[in-house]
Each structure stands twice: as C-alpha cells, then as structure tokens.
Amino acid sequence: KAGVTQTPRYLIKTRGQQVTLSCSPISGHRSVSWYQQTPGQGLQFLFEYFSETQRNKGNFPGRFSGRQFSNSRSEMNVSTLELGDSALYLCASSPLAGGYEQYFGPGTRLTVT
Amino acid sequence: GDSVVQTEGQVLPSEGDSLIVNCSYETTQYPSLFWYVQYPGEGPQLHLKAMKANDKGRNKGFEAMYRKETTSFHLEKDSVQESDSAVYFCALIPNTNAGKSTFGDGTTLTVKP
Numbered sequence: 001k002a003g004v005t006q007t008p009r010y011l012i013k014t015r016g017q018q019v020t021l022s023c024s025p026i027s028g029h030r031s032v033s034w035y036q037q038t039p040g041q042g043l044q045f046l047f048e049y050f051s052e053t054q055r056n057k058g059n060f061p062g063r064f065s066g067r068q069f070s071n072s073r074s075e076m077n078v079s080t081l082e083l084g085d086s087a088l089y090l091c092a093s094s095p096l097a098g099g100y101e102q103y104f105g106p107g108t109r110l111t112v113t
Numbered sequence: 114g115d116s117v118v119q120t121e122g123q124v125l126p127s128e129g130d131s132l133i134v135n136c137s138y139e140t141t142q143y144p145s146l147f148w149y150v151q152y153p154g155e156g157p158q159l160h161l162k163a164m165k166a167n168d169k170g171r172n173k174g175f176e177a178m179y180r181k182e183t184t185s186f187h188l189e190k191d192s193v194q195e196s197d198s199a200v201y202f203c204a205l206i207p208n209t210n211a212g213k214s215t216f217g218d219g220t221t222l223t224v225k226p
Contacts, residue, residue, distance in 0.1 A: 004156070033214070043157070043202065043216040056213040059114075090156050099206060099214055100145060100164075104156030
C-alpha cells in the first residue's frame, strides 16, 4: 500500500498570503489529522477529520482551516500568513476515528518570509 | 488541558548502554499512550503503544509500561544500538475525547559508536 502523501513538500510564501496544503491518506483510511511541528513547540494538533466531518480541533486561530473530501483526501488552508506560521505541517491518516494508529506523511515545509 | 512532559531534550548513550527516556502525562481523562520515532526528513512513525493501565508496549527491544499511579510511560531499552538514533515523542489520546492527540516536545537519542 502506498503511504500518506503530502503536496507540496516545500513552500515559500510571503507574510499576508494564504496557502493550501494537500494530503492523500493511505487507501481505506477515513481519518486524517493535521499537526504543526516547530523546533520550539514540538507537534501541535490542528484538527482531525473523519468521513468529511471535523471531529476535533486544536487551539489554533481561525486562520487555520481544513476540509476533507469524499475520497478522504484532505486539505489544510492558512490565511493571512504570519512569520510564526513557518513550520513543518504533518498529515496523519488512520483507519479508525480518533487517531489511535496514525501513519504520518513526510510533511510540507512552509517558510513564511 | 492535557500535557505530556519529556524531561530530557537529548540523551547521548554509548552503544550497548541501557536507556530510559522519561515521559510523564497529565490529563483528566483516561488516555491511551504512545511512543513515536522520527528519523531525519520523515514524519513520525508509531513505535509502540499501550491502551490501558498496566499494559506494556514492546517493539524492537524497546518497552514502555503504562503506569497510571505515577502517570508515566517511560521508554526503556537494555542495550541501545547506533541505528536507534532518532527523535522519540511520547503522546497521549484521551479515550473520552479521541482524536485530540497531545505530544511531548521530543527527546533526541544519539547513540555513540
């Protein structure tokens, strides 16, 4: 089975712009979670989607949003980018709701200048 | 809110040494506990898990015991190898609010040859 894929792998954006990141889960997995990883903050949970519904959301501002499509693929959007949004954004898929067995993708490295 | 604390940011044992990487957690809900391992340029991989108190997770010579009385899930190995070098993250998922994962800041294990 192919693993979790994330596109693009690297992205450079300017402060104030918006960005959309994409995640394709492992075939058959219906749960997709997103995380922000930074050197100072570790992995911070953004949100989890299961069967196109957001089940849980972390403590991030409303500029961070996501959605899941009927084929379980997911997108994450960040609007009005700030310098502090520079991070590795990880997507994880799971066959179960709740993220008990998460398989992570390689991440998208976002740099905001 | 929930929290996971890993007291060591970095550990530097020699090959053949024993290892303990500390993990303590705090939550008002009954959690499942996990260790993830992350290699350079990759997303985290599930290393081992324990779903309830007194369960022991095991993988590739590593063990971690879910201790509810001390709210700990320390990662242990009798004899580390150079190939074990990676970043290790402890994480919890509250069983009554599944999906909202909380990760520790990570411990970098560098095994000296």
